[in-house]
Amino acid sequence: MTAERATPDFGDDTSTRRRILSATTEVLARSGQTKLSLSDVAMQAGVSRPTLYRWFASKEELLDAFGAYEQHMFDSGLSTATAGLRGNEKLDAALRFIVQFQQSYSGVRVIDIEPEVVIAQLTRVIPVMRTRLERLLQGPNRSVKAATATRVAVSHYIVRADDDDAFLAQLRHAVGIKAPARD
Structure with missing residues (x-):
């Protein structure tokens, strides 16, 4: 695992990692998890497949990271709402x-x-x-x-x-x- 992939970056809206995870939301909404295509995610995120693979070596790794991303988005929104x-x-x-x-x-x-x-x-x-x-x-x-x-x-x-x-x-x-x- 590269240093880039080892450090989740949920805070920077312009980060490549965050763009890929955000694009995953849209592709999942259209295709579902079973038919999720890394090519579709890369296209939705506006990155090349090699760039996507630099961050996520497999579909399973992307889905695991996406689950953590969703949890982070919920938790940070809840924290803000109740602060x-x-x-x-x-x-x-x-x-x-x-x-x-x-x-x-x-x-x-x-x-x-x-x-x-x-x-x-x-x-x-x-x-x-x-x-x-x-x-x-x-x-x-x-x-x-x-x-x-x-x-x-x-x-x-x-x-x-x-x-x-x-x-x-x-x-x-x-x-x-x-x-x-x-x-």
């Missing part, structure tokens, strides 16, 4: 971020192309999401609330709806908070 907040304000900001992320995320279309691949990946994602939500909750039922909110989010991911307000209301109900007066 400086506490208690229910922080929890509500996290729920609003989940709705916004899912509704704007182009990868959502992959469920329509390869549902079996996405459902298999959910076995990894659900426990992570549940644990993160549970950290924002208090009380004896926090694990049940986090699990319920996670299932609501996954349901909206699988069967996408265009009503962001209803999605957010369902998440708030699942964790037992009311909408702030400003909503």
